[in-house]
Structures are given as structure tokens and as C-alpha cells.
Amino acid sequence: MKQERSSSQRSRAGIRGSLALCGSFALVLACFGASATAQVPAQDARNVDLDDTKTHMPSPEFRTLEEWEKRKAYLREQILISTGLSPMPARTPLNAQVFGLVREKDYTIEKVLIETMPGFYLAGNLYRPLGGSSKHPGILNPQGHWQYGRLEPQPLYSGPSLGISLARQGYVVFAYDMVGYTDTVQITHHFNSPERSLWSFGGLGLQLWDSIRSLDFLSSLPDVDASRLGVTGASGGGTQTFFLTAVDDRIQFASPVNMVSAIMQGGDCENAPGVRIGTNSVEIAAMFAPKPMLLVSGTQDWTRNVPHEEYPAIKKIYALYGKADKVDVVQIDSPHNYNQASREAVYGFFAKVNPGVSSAAELQEHNIQVELLKDVMVLSNRTLPSDATDVDGVLHEWQEMGRSSQAKLSSDQHRQLLARTLEVSVPDNVVSEHDGQKIVLSRLSAKDRVSGVWLPGKGKVAIVLDPKGGSTLAQNPLVIKLRHENRPVLLLDVFQNGPSVAPRNESAHEFLAFNVSDDGARVQDIVTAMTYLGAGKTKSSNKNGGEAMEIFASGDTGLWATFAAAVVPWHVDLHLDNTTQLSSDADYLAHFNVPGVERAGGLPMAVQLAAETSDLR
Numbered sequence: 256m257k258q259e260r261s262s263s264q265r266s267r268a269g270i271r272g273s274l275a276l277c278g279s280f281a282l283v284l285a286c287f288g289a290s291a292t293a294q295v296p297a298q299d300a301r302n303v304d305l306d307d308t309k310t311h312m313p314s315p316e317f318r319t320l321e322e323w324e325k326r327k328a329y330l331r332e333q334i335l336i337s338t339g340l341s342p343m344p345a346r347t348p349l350n351a352q353v354f355g356l357v358r359e360k361d362y363t364i365e366k367v368l369i370e371t372m373p374g375f376y377l378a379g380n381l382y383r384p385l386g387g388s389s390k391h392p393g394i395l396n397p398q399g400h401w402q403y404g405r406l407e408p409q410p411l412y413s414g415p416s417l418g419i420s421l422a423r424q425g426y427v428v429f430a431y432d433m434v435g436y437t438d439t440v441q442i443t444h445h446f447n448s449p450e451r452s453l454w455s456f457g458g459l460g461l462q463l464w465d466s467i468r469s470l471d472f473l474s475s476l477p478d479v480d481a482s483r484l485g486v487t488g489a490s491g492g493g494t495q496t497f498f499l500t501a502v503d504d505r506i507q508f509a510s511p512v513n514m515v516s517a518i519m520q521g522g523d524c525e526n527a528p529g530v531r532i533g534t535n536s537v538e539i540a541a542m543f544a545p546k547p548m549l550l551v552s553g554t555q556d557w558t559r560n561v562p563h564e565e566y567p568a569i570k571k572i573y574a575l576y577g578k579a580d581k582v583d584v585v586q587i588d589s590p591h592n593y594n595q596a597s598r599e600a601v602y603g604f605f606a607k608v609n610p611g612v613s614s615a616a617e618l619q620e621h622n623i624q625v626e627l628l629k630d631v632m633v634l635s636n637r638t639l640p641s642d643a644t645d646v647d648g649v650l651h652e653w654q655e656m657g658r659s660s661q662a663k664l665s666s667d668q669h670r671q672l673l674a675r676t677l678e679v680s681v682p683d684n685v686v687s688e689h690d691g692q693k694i695v696l697s698r699l700s701a702k703d704r705v706s707g708v709w710l711p712g713k714g715k716v717a718i719v720l721d722p723k724g725g726s727t728l729a730q731n732p733l734v735i736k737l738r739h740e741n742r743p744v745l746l747l748d749v750f751q752n753g754p755s756v757a758p759r760n761e762s763a764h765e766f767l768a769f770n771v772s773d774d775g776a777r778v779q780d781i782v783t784a785m786t787y788l789g790a791g792k793t794k795s796s797n798k799n800g801g802e803a804m805e806i807f808a809s810g811d812t813g814l815w816a817t818f819a820a821a822v823v824p825w826h827v828d829l830h831l832d833n834t835t836q837l838s839s840d841a842d843y844l845a846h847f848n849v850p851g852v853e854r855a856g857g858l859p860m861a862v863q864l865a866a867e868t869s870d871l872r
Contacts (some may be wrong), residue, residue: 295688295695300702301750301776302759306769308520312535314568320575327542330534334502336675337530338463339455339854342664344656347373349472353381357630361385362422364626366633367429368438371468372652374644378438378633379405379431379469382418383478387425392483392609393473394421395499396430397466399490399593400522404436406632408625411592412489415631416623424602424613426485429473433491433524434461438633442646445523450840452767452850456653458524459498466499474505482507483609487601489513489551489593494525497536500543508608510601512551512593515540517565519557526768528850532678541569545578549585549604556591595620657854669856670864674822676855677775681823685787693726694745696787705747705780706755710734712743715828716788716804718781719746720812724753733807747784749815750776772849774815781806781819790825803828811835814847814858821864828870 306312317323335341348370355366365381384391396417401407405414414430421428435444447457466486474481485508488496493514500506515536520526540548550566552558558565566584573582585600599619606613629635644652664672674680682698689709696705708726717737719725725746728734737744748755751773761770771779790804805828808816813834820827835846837858843849847858856863 294686295697295704296702299704299750299757301771302757304702305760305763305766306531307763308522308526308765308769309518310520310769311518312520312537314517314535314537314565317572317575323572323575326538330539330542331502332675333532333534334498334530334539336672336851336855337455337527338460338498339457339527339653339657339851340460340464340467340502341672342660344372344464344660346468346471349468349475351472355630355633357626358385359419359624362419364418364631366631367431367472368633368639369468369472370640371465372649372656374642374652375441375649376439376639376643377431377465377469379429380418380631382422382426382428382430384422384425384427389478390480391425391427391478392485392612393476393479393481394426394428394484394605395466395469395473395486395488396428397462397469397486397488397492397495397499398430398433398436399488399492400433401490404432405430406437406628411590411594413593413595413598413623413625415625416595416620417487417593417598419623420598420602420617420620421605424606424617426605426612427473427476427479429469431465431469434458434465440634441639441643442649446646447523449844449848451650452528453840453843453848453853454650454654454657455527455851455854456650457527459494459527459530461649461653462495462524463498463502466495467503470499470503470505481505485509485605487512487605489597490591491521491525492593494521494536497540497543500546500548501539506543506546508547508605509543510549510551510604511540512597512601513553513556513558513591515550515552515561515565515569516557517568518560520769523765526765528767528772529676529678531768532771537565537568540565541572544569544573545576545581547581547604547608549583549601551593551597551600552584552586553590553592553597554586554588558586562586654854661856666864666867669860670822670824673818673855673860673864676851677778677818677822677849678771679775679779679782679819679822682783682786685783687787696783698783703750703776703780703783704755705749705783707748707784708746710738710744710746712738712741714740714742717742717744718784718788718804718806719744720749720781720806720808720816721753722810722812724748724755726754745784745788747781749780749812752777752812767850774847775849777815778818778822781815782823785819785823785825785827790823790827805830807832809833811846817858817865818847818861820869821861824868826868826870827865829865 350370352368353365357364363383367379367381371377398405401412418428418430432439486496487510489512493511496511500509517537552561573579587596602618688695692708694709726748806816807830809832813831
């Protein structure tokens with residue numbers, strides 16, 4: 256059900272969501288014009304404007320195709336980083352096994368097992384037409400959350416009916432499992448954990464990788480035309496459909512069924528930390544523009560508003576390409592489904608975009624014969640290969656794939672990857688509010704608050720951090736020494752640090768999929784403060800030509816300062832005292848809990864990047 260908010264809350268969420276969706280401050284100005292004169296907000300939006308799976312998220316407006324293309328590129332990288340697929344891992348051999356042929360009058364069904372990564376096997380069925388052209392369009396069918404997965408034969412969802420009917424129409428179809436369903440049971444469906452999130456290893460990422468590798472398999476078949484590849488799935492399979500179309504350009508036509516929604520953003524394996532910060536399913540689905548897409552919705556689930564809310568928003572994106580006619584919508588009066596009426600709507604749409612493939616007579620389902628489970632289940636009287644591993648083994652391979660894919664990155668690419676993982680950026684504009692020595696900073700695009708004490712002076716700026724809050728250090732010997740030297744000093748209280756600690760309800764399911772982490776926000780606040788104080792704006796004699804400044808930090812704040820120095824392009828002198836060391840997943844969870852941080856290189860990479868442009872003491 257839709258989460259209700261007060262009108263003021265909805266207004267704030269709408270503005271904040273649209274600002275985030277703009278992707279850069281230049282676009283924020285274009286989106287909001289006069290909003291750029293706004294001052295420091297009364298509350299930190301990171302504590303009060305918190306999204307979750309049932310937040311009603313407004314769709315953004317884009318005035319030009321250039322704006323949208325920039326946003327699309329930004330979102331693609333956000334998806335890939337959040338799911339652990341940036342840089343894209345190398346494709347290892349699939350070692351495909353295709354066996355157990357079932358031959359019917361006008362189609363065949365085969366069992367399939369592919370090795371999507373060393374030691375991990377994905378199962379499915381291949382539906383093929385008999386006769387006709389030697390090359391057929393190929394269609395992927397990721398399953399949804401039905402009890403029997405890809406083999407569910409019920410009225411509300413029938414995987415066999417979909418595969419058989421599409422094969423009769425002239426398509427080669429690969430229907431494959433979700434992790435933990437049917438034959439893909441090396442690991443359970445629910446395997447997400449805080450420790451694994453540090454490596455961006457979770458259900459959405461593994462299943463998106465399975466979808467990419469399934470497309471590799473399908474396109475490699477000798478009877479498939481690799482220039483005509485499509486995808487359709489419902490529920491969780493619908494989520495896989497629009498995530499795959501967002502990151503893999505090989506898909507040419509698609510139909511996500513009963514999942515594109517502004518009022519519900521999916522469950523466990525449909526989210527990953529960071530993947531929906533500032534965005535939602537509607538915008539992600541729109542990334543497929545201008546290729547043909549049919550949105551199928553139902554009257555009795557979270558897609559009930561699609562014809563008058565989500566579809567018009569997506570159609571506006573298509574219109575930027577002059578291709579508004581390439582997206583269509585149908586709504587079925589039914590509960591959550593991929594029933595016969597929904598499937599037949601998809602058949603008609605696919606026939607329209609693939610002229611000459613299907614006969615009109617085959618666009619309505621008829622004479623569906625559901626095979627016995629033993630004849631279509633991959634592991635019926637069969638075991639997985641001997642090298643099939645458990646969840647820890649799969650995690651190990653995931654980690655190795657990540658390390659290998661990053662080995663050739665330049666320092667700038669590593670810096671960008673780490674910054675995007677932390678959700679940190681150099682702001683284009685920072686506003687301030689002063690009350691005597693007290694100062695509050697804010698990024699206009701984020702409506703946040705960064706407080707501290709500003710002690711003016713001359714010479715190199717010093718930022719002082721402390722685990723108990725920088726603003727408490729006015730009588731600290733270090734600060735007294737800096738003041739004696741008449742140095743300008745900022746005693747900084749970063750997010751949820753010292754006096755800046757405030758209530759923040761992080762109990763919502765999939766909280767970090769929609770909201771920044773505490774430690775990532777702390778790094779951002781240091782970068783915001785450095786930007787405000789002129790870092791990178793004024794030439795000087797330091798290594799990178801930016802305004803030199805020093806940061807003094809200890810304990811956990813040394814971690815925040817190191818990561819801040821690692822992601823900015825200018826010089827920082829770091830003075831670190833007893834910085835917390837991170838040598839295990841448990842250390843990260845206790846002291847620097849940012850999902851994906853170890854996948855992006857962790858503290859060793861931050862130290863290396865900071866050392867390239869800064870002095871660490």
C-alpha cells in the first residue's frame with residue numbers, strides 16, 4: 256500500500272527527489288532556477304526525509320535530451336556500482352549443458368545449466384520453435400517470486416505457458432531461475448548480510464549478473480538472431496527485466512510486467528544498498544528509451560496507477576527522442592499476475608515490433624501441455640557438477656572478479672569508483688549561516704546541515720575533527736596552538752558526530768538502498784567543508800594547484816578524513832593520530848560501515864589515493 260505523508264512531507268520529498276534525480280548541480284539550477292538562492296534548512300534532510308520501498312516517489316522532468324542522457328549515464332553507473340558490477344567483471348566460460356530434449360508437435364523444451372561464474376550454476380529451460388527460419392529472435396524470461404519459480408503452472412502465473420506460446424510464435428526463449436528457486440539451489444534466496452554488502456554481494460547483483468550471462472548464452476545459440484533480443488518477466492522477474500535493459504544495450508524490445516511503480520520499489524532481491532538513492536523503478540525503466548517497451552500493469556497491486564502516472568512519465572522520456580509511440584501500456588483487471596490476458600498483450604506487442612515472425616493465430620494461447628516436473632527440472636535424477644560451491648565460495652569468486660576488474664583502472668577511475676560508492680561528490684555550491692563563531696554549511700542540492708565552530712585567521716586553513724565532535728575542542732592543546740599561530744580553524748561536527756547527533760530512524764526494510772550511510776555522509780561533510788573553505792579554487796604551491804589545507808583527526812575521524820582526501824582532486828595535508836585500523840569485515844562494520852566499500856578497494860585504496868595527492872603524517 257502507498258505510504259501516506261503530510262502535504263509538507265510530500266512537498267519536501269518531491270523537491271529532494273527531483274534534486275537528486277537531476278544528478279548534478281548544473282542540472283539542479285536548470286530544474287529549479289530560483290531554488291539556488293535557498294538558505295541553510297532548519298533540519299538536515301538526511302535525518303528527516305528518508306525513503307523506503309513504499310515511499311511515493313515523484314518522477315522527474317527533463318527539458319532536453321542532453322539532460323536526460325547525462326542522467327541516464329549517471330544512473331547506469333549507480334546501478335552497476337551498487338550491484339557490484341562496476342567495472343564489469345570478465346566473462347568466464349559458461350560451460351553450457353543443454354540436454355533432456357522434449358519434442359512436441361511445434362516446439363521443443365530442453366534443460367539448461369550454465370556456469371555464470373566459476374563454481375556457480377544457473378538452471379533454466381530453453382523453448383524452441385520447430386521449423387521456420389534458421390535464425391529466430393531470442394527472449395529471456397527471468398522468473399518472479401512464485402512458489403515453483405519458472406515452472407509455476409497456475410492461472411495467475413504460468414511460466415510454461417509463456418515459454419511454449421512464444422516458441423510457437425517463432426522465438427527462442429530461455430527461462431531461468433531466481434537464486435534459491437527450483438534448480439538453482441546452491442545458496443538460499445535470502446543470503447544478503449551486512450558483511451556481504453561491504454563487497455556489494457547480494458541478491459540483486461548476483462541475479463543481474465545471471466541475467467547478463469543468460470543473455471550471453473542466448474545470443475550465442477546458432478538458431479538465435481543476436482540482433483533481435485528481448486526480455487519479459489513479472490514481479491521480481493519484472494524488476495530483473497528493467498534492470499537488465501538499463502545496463503545491457505543488447506536488449507532490443509522488452510515488457511516488464513506488474514513491477515514498474517512509483518509507490519512500491521520491490522523487496523529483498525530487488526534492491527541493493529545505494530541502488531535507488533534519488534531514483535526509482537520508473538526512472539530506471541525509462542532508461543530503455545527509445546527502444547520498444549510495453550508496460551503491463553494490474554488493477555489490484557502496486558501498478559494500479561501506471562496508466563495515468565508512471566506511463567505518462569516514461570512516455571515523456573521517449574518523447575525527448577521523438578519516439579513516444581515506442582512505449583505502450585496495458586492494464587489487466589487482476590491481482591498481481593502474469594496471467595493469460597497479460598501474456599497475450601505481450602505477445603501482440605512483440606509481434607508488432609518483430610513483423611513477420613508470428614502468425615496471428617498463435618497470439619492467443621491454446622492447447623498448452625504442461626510437462627511433468629521430472630521432464631523439465633534440471634536436477635531431476637541429476638546432481639550439480641562436483642565443483643559447485645556454497646555461498647562462501649561464491650562470495651570468494653565475487654571478490655576475485657571484483658579485484659580483477661579493477662586491476663587496470665587508473666587512479667582517477669579508482670577515485671571516481673570510491674566516491675560513487677560512498678555517495679560523495681564535490682558540491683558546486685555551499686551556503687552558510689553564521690551565529691557568532693558558530694557556522695552551519697549546506698549543499699543546496701541536498702538540503703543537509705554541517706555544523707561547527709569557525710575561528711578566523713590567516714594562512715593555511717586547519718579543519719579539526721574529533722570522535723566526540725570537533726566543536727567541543729576549543730580548549731584542546733592543538734587548537735590553542737593553532738590559534739596562537741593565528742591560523743584559521745574550523746572545528747567540524749560532521750553527520751551524527753558529537754553535537755550533531757540527531758534521531759535518524761534506520762529501521763526501514765532496505766534502508767540503505769534508498770538513503771546514504773552515516774559514514775558516507777561524514778566523508779561528504781568533510782568534502783563539503785573543504786569546498787566551502789576554497790579547496791581546489793585558489794592556486795598555490797601544493798601538488799595539485801588547489802588551496803592547501805590541513806586536517807587533524809584521530810580514531811574513527813581519521814578514517815573519515817582519509818576517505819575524504821582520497822576522493823577529492825586537490826591536495827590535503829592529513830595529520831592522523833591513532834587512526835582506527837580496518838583489517839576485517841567486522842572492523843568495517845564497527846567503524847566504517849559503507850556498503851560496497853571493500854568492493855571499491857577499502858581503506859588500502861583510500862590510503863593509496865590520498866597519498867598520491869596529499870601528505871599523510
